Amino acid sequence: EPEVTQTPSHQVTQMGQEVILRCVPISNHLYFYWYRQILGQKVEFLVSFYNNEISEKSEIFDDQFSVERPDGSNFTLKIRSTKLEDSAMYFCASRGQGRTEAFFGQGTRLTVV
Amino acid sequence: GNSVTQMEGPVTLSEEAFLTINCTYTATGYPSLFWYVQYPGEGLQLLLKATKADDKGSNKGFEATYRKETTSFHLEKGSVQVSDSAVYFCALNIPTFGRGTSLIVHP
Numbered sequence: 001e002p003e004v005t006q007t008p009s010h011q012v013t014q015m016g017q018e019v020i021l022r023c024v025p026i027s028n029h030l031y032f033y034w035y036r037q038i039l040g041q042k043v044e045f046l047v048s049f050y051n052n053e054i055s056e057k058s059e060i061f062d063d064q065f066s067v068e069r070p071d072g073s074n075f076t077l078k079i080r081s082t083k084l085e086d087s088a089m090y091f092c093a094s095r096g097q098g099r100t101e102a103f104f105g106q107g108t109r110l111t112v113v
Numbered sequence: 114g115n116s117v118t119q120m121e122g123p124v125t126l127s128e129e130a131f132l133t134i135n136c137t138y139t140a141t142g143y144p145s146l147f148w149y150v151q152y153p154g155e156g157l158q159l160l161l162k163a164t165k166a167d168d169k170g171s172n173k174g175f176e177a178t179y180r181k182e183t184t185s186f187h188l189e190k191g192s193v194q195v196s197d198s199a200v201y202f203c204a205l206n207i208p209t210f211g212r213g214t215s216l217i218v219h220p
Binding site: 105 | 138145148149156157158159162164165202206207208210211212213
């Protein structure tokens, strides 16, 4: 069964460093999303991406965040200068054309120290 | 804008008890509605969905009916098991999620 895969599963970084979280969406999906979840609490929307551009973003997704689809399979989230409060679980999701449901990866736990 | 309101948790039940987790929404138009489940230490899994009024989504003994008149999509299960212990998220279209409701089922 096709699935969304995310790497790494856990990343520890020092405050101020840049991190790139990677996602491989389901292969024929066209809509991509990043969410974060702090301490197992609410799931917060960050950004959605379609046709090689951001289609929607939340107020959390400020200038320190960026997304990219560098090739036909990967979808990345970059945090330029990490802060302690960026520590969270980051989930990638994808959705197929004409479908309403999104499928989520297992997440990357980001710890900023 | 769109929003989802879920009942506060945790919900604590004994095995074989009846479960209801309330979810109401605010949206324009005719959104699709979802329940996702997150087991401890795992990602979000789609549990069920409904795309139009009066649709009933069902999976693994869970059910939810899309009620446009009350703008609700309550999750129900007739007899819960210990293995159902998880956090349940109601969602509206994508990307709007509720805050999640933790379910704890005791043997």
